[in-house]
Amino acid sequence: MEFSRCLYIISEALATDDLAALKFLSLEHIPLRKQEGIQEPKAFFQALQEKGLIEVGNLAFLKELLYRINRMDILAYQLGCSREEMEKELQIPGRAKVSPFRYLLFQLSENITTEELKCFKFLLGRELPKSKLNTENTMIDVFIEMEKKGILGEDNLKVLKTLCEKVDKSLVKKIEEYELNLCGEEEMLITEGQSGNIGVTEAHARRLTSSVAPDSPDSHSESSQLEVYKMTSRPRGVCLILNNHNFARARAEAAELKMNDRNGTDVDAAALKKVFSKLHFEIAEHKDLTAEEIRNVVNIYQCEDHKDKDCFVCCILSHGKKGIIYGVDGQEVPIQELTTSFTGRNCHSLAGKPKVFFVQACQGDARQKGVTIEVDSGEQDSSVETDARFQFDCIPSEADFLLGMATLQDYVSYRSPSQGTWYIQSLCQHLENSCPRGEDILTILTAVNQEVSRKIDKHNAGKQMPQPSFTLRKKLIFPVN
Structure with a gap:
């Protein structure tokens, strides 16, 4: 009862855009076809339970999702977990379940203004059906349609980079950082794999944690620069x-x-x-x-x-x-x-x-x-x-x-x-x-x-x-x- 009550309280605190973000970040675990029928947080939590992603005594994935969408209030008040605790937890290989690619797209969507979204839709006019580019569609919706069309994927970021170059070059930097991290991680995995020091399961876990906790000092090399708050909207x-x-x-x-x-x-x-x-x-x-x-x-x-x-x-x-x-x-x-x-x-x-x-x-x-x-x-x-x-x-x-x-x-x-x-x-x-x-x-x-x-x-x-x-x-x- 306590478990169900906790999920109920959290579901009541989530807004419509929160649910959309949670569903998007979970696409590697709950397929889009299954997600289309989910219209409220309670149904989403039920789907997570059916997949064994959350259960009594194990809310790690839910904590990660709330951390990713920056609902620190729910994380702290309902689940008793701080930002710092999550950052340390997600540094452990294998703990992160949200893919770096999915998280990259979510971060980009958070940094794109309403005017920039209009530009993206205009530039995609020839690639996507007009019905998928109406005013109600969010940037997350656009990313999903790009994936369906086959012009966006974990190893297929060319079209996205071209669009970002035309709309907001600061977005390209995030994509390049993701690619750099991914390439460096894969090179390391190949080297370690050849020497017999790493297995397939652990290699996959390493890839999942490659972009964890972007705001944590431990997630960057000492020479990397501190991230900067987005400041491009007009008015600010x-x-x-x-x-x-x-x-x-x-x-x-x-x-x-x-x-x-x-x-x-x-x-x-x-x-x-x-x-x-x-x-x-x-x-x-x-x-x-x-x-x-x-x-x-x-x-x-x-x-x-x-x-x-x-x-x-x-x-x-x-x-x-x-x-x-x-x-x-x-x-x-x-x-x-x-x-x-x-x-x-x-x-x-x-x-x-x-x-x-x-x-x-x-x-x-x-x-x-x-x-x-x-x-x-x-x-x-x-x-x-x-x-x-x-x-x-x-x-x-x-x-x-x-x-x-x-x-x-x-x-x-x-x-x-x-x-x-x-x-x-x-x-x-x-x-x-x-x-x-x-x-x-x-x-x-x-x-x-x-x-x-x-x-x-x-x-x-x-x-x-x-x-x-x-x-x-x-x-x-x-x-x-």
Whole structure:
């Protein structure tokens, strides 16, 4: 009963595109003719059971499939398995059951935008029947039809490479990496086979594991480069700016907080809009939001379909303290509540894609007074805390998040009423200068750390140290072109 209940819960959590991906990755084990009658996850699980691929006490293949389609939320919450555990497991020869070829095609389908899919269908107009190239057909559907036609196979990638050359050359690199791995593996198998060191069964297992865990350091040679997040969609995604300036309502409703207006924040917002527009993001600015309005806006973008976007960026400009930001009504919103809204479980269309948060707000009450320099702390008269640090986790443990905090926990951040904040101004300047050079975001944020840490509030010798934290699995680069 526990086994059946587990499969039922997982089936309820899977979306239609998840099922299509699972079926595609299982084609070597469940033939297409059998799959055509499968329209829901429960029927798919039944087919796996009939083939002996999953059973009580053995859900290894299901775990692998969920790992491959990046449903880490189900893997963790329902099957108690982490990404790291799966990567180690799949390094063991013979454990991987999804073929490298099938996984290659799935990865390509995940990296192809809606416009690129239209191009593929147009270019295949003479090869495939028009009925198989309608608007409802996905890239996975197209791959299946290409296999049926005999123009795509494990050792037949010529047509696919030609198409990718015309549509998006970055896709060709993945195919070439697959071919290189395959050739190297086959050469090794031949050598070992001739010397009598390897059997047929183990040779097949080696081939299956040749492209396992592409994001694991162990799956690459030491000289290979770290994989880069896809960043080709137009627009790249939404850049949501939550810009709180006027705190008159907070002063009226919670006079004890004594929150000043955040003069200079519009300078920051303008700089963010300028740089992220150049980086091909769709800008969405919301000003002077209460705590409840912040939650409502975030919920709108959480529920939005981001499947044709490569990234999501959220910039928060407000007063704050440890682990929270303030609405203009003086009410608190935990930062982690906002970031967790965009996990793969809560926003499936952003699963596997980078979610970037920049927070310009104080994270404590330790402050320095100034004349032209103000601090983004909500409580202007609070006592300084230095000996009782409050630890918090602002980003989820799930992958693909980056959180850039203006300052360390417990400390204030500085803002000029005329020139904006130290952190946001430095961030925007470095993004504008470094993105055209192809530098990744962590390199850029390190440069921001260096610049901001050198600044000083001359009136009080105040310093500021930004703090990025992340669960990124790949390099994050924002191309200008």
